[in-house]
Amino acid sequence: MSRIGRKEILIPHNIKVSINENKIFVKGNKGQLSYKFSKLIEIEIKNNIIKLTKTKKTQEAQAIHGLSRSIVNNMIQGISEGFEKKLVIEGVGYRSQIEGKSLILNMGYSHPVKIEPPENINIKVENNTNIIISGINKETVGQIAATIKSVRPPEPYKGKGIRYENEIVKRKVGKAGK
Known part of the structure; x- marks a missing residue:
């Protein structure tokens, strides 16, 4: 126990x-x-x-x-002290930006994805590919980070998508050519 x-x-x-x-x-x-x-x-x-x-x-x-x-x-x-989660976007043409307080993600879909953070959560974007989520409530910081990651989770073949900063994405071997 x-x-x-x-x-x-x-x-x-x-x-x-x-x-x-x-x-x-x-x-x-x-x-x-x-x-x-x-x-x-x-x-x-x-x-x-x-x-x-x-x-x-x-x-x-x-x-x-x-x-x-x-x-x-x-x-x-x-x-x-506060809590902080960092996300990294990998992939050609994938980017993020802040508009007002909301986060806008361009992740290869036909439309941009807009995420509105709760009142005690701050979201910063660096270099269009690094997202920093900070706040005082650990649960809501983690939940917002998971929501953002679920927009485009990392895929195992090329590693494209949104992942946590120190997350290791296991890669798979692709098709073998003849």
Whole structure:
């Protein structure tokens, strides 16, 4: 079994954490996040340290214990440092651009694909082929990156498409000529 839920979370000095019934609020200079946790979990704050404990000893409580700890830790890390995902576009004629706040992708389709980011997500484009997605919520940053990648995932023969920066695309051997 995982013991992630037992780990304590240190609160940086520039972040304020408050608990109201079953909701935890994290506020800092980058923004504010909240999370409604289960009644199977108790959260207590002492001396800039957050500790999560289970109220029952069930398998569901154990699973939610580790999940809640990870979510609260990601909230604090997001408010203090932020999260970032980088995507790379490979292929002749494939490019991206920013128009207002929305991202426009020209990926070889008969029409450009327009993606509207949520309010706390910033998208930057460098060299028309590098996309940087940043924000304070790890879940939404990853979801937007996955949505952008799903427009044209990398294909295994030439490697064309959208991939994460350090992602390795396994290549297949093409047809053998006679």
